[in-house]
Amino acid sequence: MTQALLELHDIRLSFGRLAVLKGVSFDVHPGEIVALVGDNGAGKSSLIKVVTGVHRPTSGEILFKGKPITLTSVRKSREMGIETVYQERALADQQELWRNVFVGREQTGLGGFLDIKRQKEETRRLLRDYMGFTSEVIGVDSEVKGLSGGEKQGVAIARALYFNAELIILDEPTTGLVLSEQRKVLKFIRNIRDKGKAAIFIDHNIFHVHDVADRFVILDKGEVAARFTKQEISRDALIDKMVELHEKGTIAR
C-alpha cells in the first residue's frame, strides 16, 4: 500500500476532566476520500480541530507523509498542505473572486502591493481549469455574493487544490443547500480525488457520504466504533449501523 498521507495514532483530547477524544486512530491515503460519521458529540469536530491545528491533542501522534508533526495553528497546517473548507467561512461575500482566491497568500510586488493583474489571470485559470467556469456571468471581478452556496464551496475547494493542498477537510459541505447545489458540491469533492489529493469528509447525510467516500470511519463518544470500506458495506447497512449506534447511545444515557 502507498505511504499514508496522514496518520493519527491514539489521539486523545481532554478539556479538564472532560475527555472528548479517547484514543482515535485512522489514516488517509492520497487519492482517497475518508468520511467521518457519527452523532453530534461523537468527536468529529474535535478531531478536525486537532488535524487543522486549532486544538493541540492531550496525547497521541500525528504523522504527515510518514513524519511526526506538531500542528500549532491554522496557518501552519495550511502551509503544510492541510486545508479546511467550512461552509459559512469559505469566502468573504463582498470581495471580488480574485481577492478571495489569494487572500492570505497574496501575490505581491514591491512593498507588499498586490500584483492584481497576475492574481486576476490566475483566478481566471483556476475558475476554468478546476471548476469548468467559462461563462462571462461569473468572472474574476464578480463579488462572491453573486455565487450560489455550492459554487462558493467549489471556489474554496478549487483554491485549496490550486495552492497544492494535499488534504482537504470538508465540514458538512452539503448541509443547508438545495438539491442541485448539493450535487454540485459532490462533484467538486470527487474532483479532489481525481486530482490525486485526499479529503476528509464530514456530513450528516449518509446518502452523500456513501456516494462520495471510499472509506467510512464511524465515531461514537470519542472513539472509533467501526470502519468500513465502500465495498464492505452497502448504503442501507451503513444507515442501519448508524441507527443502531444512535439508539444504543440514547438508551445508555
Next chain:
Amino acid sequence: MRFFIARNRVPVLVTCICVLLFLIYVVGAPDTFLQPGIYAALMGTVAFSGILAIAATFIVTLGEIDLSFPSIMGLSAWVFAATYSSLGNFPLSFVLCLSVGLLLGLFNGVIIAKVGVPSIVLTIGTMFVWRGLIHVLVQGQSITLNQLDGTIWNSLLVGRFAGYVPAQFIWFVGIAIVLGLIYRRHRFGSHVLFVGDNAASARMVGIDTDMVKIQCFVLMGAMSAIAGLLSLAFNQSFFPTHGDSMLLPTLSAVFIGGTSVFGGKGTIWGTFMGVLIMGSLETGIVALGLTGFWYQFIAGLTIVTSVVIYALLLRKVG
C-alpha cells in the same frame, strides 16, 4: 463604461452628487463661486477633516468606529504646542506629537482587539479621558504659536503652493492617494476588507485579525496627530477644544462616501468626495443667500438622503 458604473455604483453616485452640488453653487452664487479665491479657501479648510476621514474609512471598513480621534487630535496638538512654544524645536515637537497620536491609537486598538471592548463603547470613554486630560493640563489656557509664523516648517505645513494651493490640501491629497492605493491595492488593505467582511473567514486563511484592527487604530491615531498639527499651524494657536468640531463632519464624510457601517465595503474616492461635500456645504449655503442657520438642516438632509439611497442600491443588487 457601463460595466465600470455597474461595479462602482456608490462612488459614481457620490461623485455625481458632489459635481451637482458645485454646479448649484456656481449657478446660484456665481459672484462667489466663479472667483478662484473661494476654491483656495475651501481647499484650506477641508484638509483637516479630510485627513481624518481617510483614516476613519479604514476603521469603518473593519466594521468598527472611533469617536475619540478629535481628542487624540487635541492632545497631540497640545503636546506640539507646549513643546514648541517652550523649546522652539520643530523636529522634536513633531516627533512627540506624532508619538502621542500613535500611542493613543495603539491604546484604543489593543483594548478593542485583545480585551474585546466594543469600539463604540471604548472610544466614547477615551474621547472623554483624553479631552479631560487636556482640560486638566491647560486649565483653560490657550497657547499662541507666533514663533511658528514665517518658518520653513510653517510654509511646508500650511503655506501656499504656487501662491494658490494651500499646502495642507496637498498633504491631504497625498495622504488620500497613498492610503487609497493601500486600501485597494495593498495586502494590508485587502486584509482590512476581509476582516470587516467576514472575520471568521479571514481567520481561516491565517490573517491575524487582532493585529489588523490594532494597525487601523494606530493609523487613525497617527492621522489625528497630523491633522492636529496642520490645523494648529493654520490657526497659530492652541485652544483646549482643539479638534472637537471634527467628529461629525469627518464621520459624515465617510458615510456619505458610501463606506458601509457593517464593514467590508468602501472606497477612499467616495470618502474624498464626501469630504468635499461636507466641507463646502456651509460656505455654499451662505453664498446661495441662505443664512448659516440652514447649514445643519441641509447637511443633515444630504447625509440622510445619501445613506438611504445606498441602502436601497445595496438591497436591489442583493
